[in-house]
Amino acid sequence: xxxxxxxxxxxxxxxxxxxxxxxxxxxxxxxxxxxxxxxxxxxxxxxxxxxxxxxxxxxxxxxxxxxxxxxxxxxxxxxxxxxxxxxxxxxxxxxxxxxxxxxxxxxxxxxxxxxxxxxxxxxxxxxxxxxxxxxxxxxxxxxxxxxxxxxxxxxxxxxxxxxxxxxxxxxxxxxxxxxxxxxxxxxxxxxxxxxxxxxxxxxxxxxxxxxxxxxxxxxxxxxxxxxxxxxxxxxxxxxxxxxxxxxxxxxxxxxxxxxxxxxxxxxxxxxxxxxxxxxxxxxxxxxxxxxxxxxxxxxxxxxxxxxxxxxxxxxxxxxxxxxxxxxxxxxxxxxxxxxxxxxxxxxxxxxxxxxxxxxxxxxxxxxxxxxxxxxxxxxxxxxxxxxxxxxxxxxxxxx
Numbered sequence: 044x045x046x047x048x049x050x051x052x053x054x055x056x057x058x059x060x061x062x063x064x065x066x067x068x069x070x071x072x073x074x075x076x077x078x079x080x081x082x083x084x085x086x087x088x089x090x091x092x093x094x095x096x097x098x099x100x101x102x103x104x105x106x107x108x109x110x111x112x113x114x115x116x117x118x119x120x121x122x123x124x125x126x127x128x129x130x131x132x133x134x135x136x137x138x139x140x141x142x143x144x145x146x147x148x149x150x151x152x153x154x155x156x157x158x159x160x161x162x163x164x165x166x167x168x169x170x171x172x173x174x175x176x177x178x179x180x181x182x183x184x185x186x187x188x189x190x191x192x193x194x195x196x197x198x199x200x201x202x203x204x205x206x207x208x209x210x211x212x213x214x215x216x217x218x219x220x221x222x223x224x225x226x227x228x229x230x231x232x233x234x235x236x237x238x239x240x241x242x243x244x245x246x247x248x249x250x251x252x253x254x255x256x257x258x259x260x261x262x263x264x265x266x267x268x269x270x271x272x273x274x275x276x277x278x279x280x281x282x283x284x285x286x287x288x289x290x291x292x293x294x295x296x297x298x299x300x301x302x303x304x305x306x307x308x309x310x311x312x313x314x315x316x317x318x319x320x321x322x323x324x325x326x327x328x329x330x331x332x333x334x335x336x337x338x339x340x341x342x343x344x345x346x347x348x349x350x351x352x353x354x355x356x357x358x359x360x361x362x363x364x365x366x367x368x369x370x371x372x373x374x375x376x377x378x379x380x381x382x383x384x385x386x387x388x389x390x391x392x393x394x395x396x397x398x399x400x401x402x403x404x405x406x407x408x409x410x411x412x413x414x415x416x417x418x419x420x421x422x423x424x425x426x427x428x429x430x431x432x433x434x435x436x437x438x439x440x441x442x
Contacts, residue, residue, distance in 0.1 A: 045071035061125025071106040074174035089118035095147035146178035159187040175410040198225035232331030251374035258315040269346040312387035323351035324358035349387035353395040396429035
């Protein structure tokens with residue numbers, strides 16, 4: 044397994060107490076911090092939490108290389124294990140920032156822990172993940188998750204989903220809309236990175252059934268909007284903020300001129316605007332062989348449901364894509380007999396990349412500078428992918 048090299052700047056509260064000796068840890072993903080805190084807990088003799096990324100040497104975006112974290116010790120560290128030399132620039136590291144995630148603030152993760160304990164009792168947490176999109180803490184039999192101001196709140200979305208399918212998502216144990224915190228029961232089983240046909244049929248059919256019911260609730264859902272009819276304005280904004288080569292800019296402008304006809308084609312499919320999971324790949328499905336559930340609802344938005352099947356087929360091996368498409372189209376025909384879901388597939392093959400370009404730019408607009416490295420090039424990459432998908436589509440039409 045790949046690794047990352049970690050350097051930790053440790054504080055008690057906001058007070059700098061020293062730099063930990065660097066160490067190598069897996070996995071390589073910057074946002075995965077369970078191995079980091081385990082090593083630091085042993086070294087310092089107190090529980091630690093990673094507050095945020097301070098610096099990353101860019102080996103590969105999101106993974107590997109040298110990483111510097113601000114780590115908070117939840118007590119005075121063991122004597123003699125830290126380099127206590129004053130750190131130049133520490134005041135800037137702990138200075139407030141208006142776009143800082145609440146869990147990246149001093150005592151931020153501990154506030155989540157105390158809230159979760161109000162439901163679970165005096166249990167011990169394990170910090171699993173932290174970055175600009177979420178903070179994830181594991182407890183015995185449960186998970187606490189905090190999400191960003193621009194994302195959905197998992198527990199809130201799940202409560203809507205469970206009106207129509209009680210077991211399609213983990214049980215909600217607690218919810219704070221004010222803080223954007225969710226406490227969810229553990230979903231048994233394993234992630235379904237390589238789902239069998241029965242799992243695809245189960246999850247896709249059940250999710251489509253829920254989506255058809257949720258069409259009546261789109262006005263009530265507290266989720267971002269990514270509507271086909273608003274794409275043109277959003278893409279125009281991207282052209283003003285995303286650094287593009289002259290050639291790519293010209294190609295995106297050409298695609299923008301074609302958007303009305305692409306969206307008109309999408310409309311002929313007759314599918315409703317509804318809740319979209321937003322990250323509907325099989326790694327966000329859990330199965331124990333009998334029960335199956337969808338997890339990670341923070342990327343949900345109100346939009347076109349074909350976005351989810353495009354996400355799914357993009358992750359599946361080619362041999363399994365045809366089956367997944369057949370399951371999805373049949374499910375929509377069953378629930379919306381007048382629809383022609385196959386007609387949604389060619390236009391959304393292009394539009395899905397524009398949607399994700401917009402979503403990534405929303406991330407960048409709402410995260411502090413140090414953590415922009417996670418997503419800095421994502422809008423440009425997705426715009427490039429949209430142009431390529433449109434070109435492929437045009438070549439297939441002209442033969």
